[in-house]
Amino acid sequence: MSVVARQGFKYSIIGYVGFLLGTVSIFIFMNNLTFYGTLRYIMPTAEMLVPFVVFGISYANVKFFPKTDKDGKRQNMLSLSLAAVFINFIIFLVVFFLIPYFFPGFKNTKAWNSRGIILPLTLMLSFCAIFNKYISNYKRIVVSNIFDNLFPKIANLGSFLIFMYLASRYAENSTVPENTALIFFFGMFVLMFAGYAFYTNKLEKIRFDFSTDYFKKDDFYKEFAAYSFFGFLGTFGNYLAINNFMIGEFLGMEENGIYSTLYALISLISIPQLGLFNISAPIISKNLIDGDMEGLDRFHKKTSLTLYFLGAVLFSCIMVGFPYLTHFMPKNGVLLREYEPVIWIWGSAVLVDLATGFNGNIISLSKYYKFNIVVMLLLAGLTIVLNLYFLKHTDLKLIGIALSTAISLTAYNVIKIVFNYLMFKVSPLSIEMIFVSIICTLAITVAIILPNADNNFINLIYKPAVVLILIFTGNYFTKIFPVEDYINAKFIKSLLKFR
Structure with missing residues (x-):
């Protein structure tokens, strides 16, 4: 069986497992729509913020992979992409925490009150976005599908069950059930990030190369940045x-x-x-x-x-x-x-x-x-x-x-x-x-x-x-x-x- 056939067959299996897991979960989530709504607020809000951190760099990792691969600089592209995402995140944090000074009402939003989990989750998802697109260059889709399709569903279901279990054992006004459940929720995405890094390293040993010489040559960085910008605009x-x-x-x-x-x-x-x-x-x-x-x-x-x-x-x-x-x-x-x-x-x-x-x-x-x-x-x-x-x-x-x-x-x-x-x-x-x-x-x-x-x-x-x-x-x-x-x-x- 060819690689494409194996990947396609396994991809379908993972898709059906994810679909069944999501369908069964509906009946469980109906026991507490408020906490389920909280989970479904945190994840999409983080997903909305990810484009501002990734800024289309993940798409550029696909577009320019053949060029960097030919020149032996694909590891250089991956390293600088991860570094750029981290720098973008720092800049994003500065802007995020400056918003209340210009718009005091921002402190009354749920996004501000949930910043303790939304912001770290945004960083994890941003790193995962880079690895996801980079791995796709190797025609490997199954592991990425497990991370993207199953992990969020497991995070939702697992944290919900933890919340329901602890809620039955603590006082109604206790924050322990929700905090514990959210720790598990975030932990699943940390595990997803670690899994992406491990699998990428398995495909090809990661050798960090933060040199900028290659990107400066012939102003390649301008072409890379321009394509990333259009990718960024297309994510809205x-x-x-x-x-x-x-x-x-x-x-x-x-x-x-x-x-x-x-x-x-x-x-x-x-x-x-x-x-x-x-x-x-x-x-x-x-x-x-x-x-x-x-x-x-x-x-x-x-x-x-x-x-x-x-x-x-x-x-x-x-x-x-x-x-x-x-x-x-x-x-x-x-x-x-x-x-x-x-x-x-x-x-x-x-x-x-x-x-x-x-x-x-x-x-x-x-x-x-x-x-x-x-x-x-x-x-x-x-x-x-x-x-x-x-x-x-x-x-x-x-x-x-x-x-x-x-x-x-x-x-x-x-x-x-x-x-x-x-x-x-x-x-x-x-x-x-x-x-x-x-x-x-x-x-x-x-x-x-x-x-x-x-x-x-x-x-x-x-x-x-x-x-x-x-x-x-x-x-x-x-x-x-x-x-x-x-x-x-x-x-x-x-x-x-x-x-």
Whole structure:
């Protein structure tokens, strides 16, 4: 078995383990949404700060690896990158602690009150970002996936269980349970950093070289810094981290916990999208190089329809099954039912995102790659502005956040559709998507109006089953999506092959 095949197979296994761990954890976290919300505030806030410390240097470690490898200076690049991140962090700390002198209200924020864990976590994640991209140059993805996918989930689950255990043994106003749990939480990321360093050293013994001569030669540092800056600008589209931060600041940790739980459910819709870029990138690149826009348009439409159909099926099942699923959650399940509109609004926005396929990837692989940075900044800015409006001027709370996300994400995708059509004459949209929408809407409507059984477990099974039967029956007669190409012995056998 080749290295790529082994890595791909192991990567998939880790992905499924992470997915199962995250799904099971949802039911555990429902026992205390406030502390879960605290965890989901700390991590995204640190992730939001990481770009200001890394400043795109991690992406430059991929871009310039072939050059430094050829010149025997890859260790020099890694060493200076780690040193630059540390220096950036010191500068960031100075700015962070100066903010209260100019904006005294900053001391009343949760970010300031949680600085004792957020700031060290930011440093750990920044170092990990450098190692992550550097390791990718060796075509090794499994270990990085373990660190990025499993470690945060273990940190969340482990610290939550520690908190629940100690909370039952200490007085309600004791800080021991939370402090102990957060020590474990941070410790997992220290372990992740140590693991990255150990694995990098295993691939190639780390030899620190802080000499600047190579980077000064022919002003290479200017090229390196310029690319890093564009990488830095392209990291501001993480609207999920923005939402977690703003919900925690304006609404509270319990609402943040509810939001994170709903997001975990909605993220199931995006499962078909996993791995799309890695699979499609070579095809997109070849079509762009060959100037075959007709071939790219056909591939774009086919892939987008596949993602939209599969996403719509999953979304339809979630829509009709969600009210009954909450009955099997702890007491806080009622809080999720109160925010059921979030599922409808947010899920619809994710479907729009799926329908646009690899729009962003076409732009990224073309000479117009900088345009993606512009729309990323637009997405972040629009999300922040809309969040502020809904949080400060309405009583919609999480529903407002869902509307904000839906509006900004839809605008983001519409802009990319128009841009790609004008520049490349390609579009992800097709008439078949309208028929998919009609069939799924009818299936959801029928499932909802059907009588409920007295047992919620039966409802949880039979309602989505009705949806599936109706969708696939409708698809059988309309021939919108070639299900028979996927549900057959030949395709299933192909999944077990490693080539």
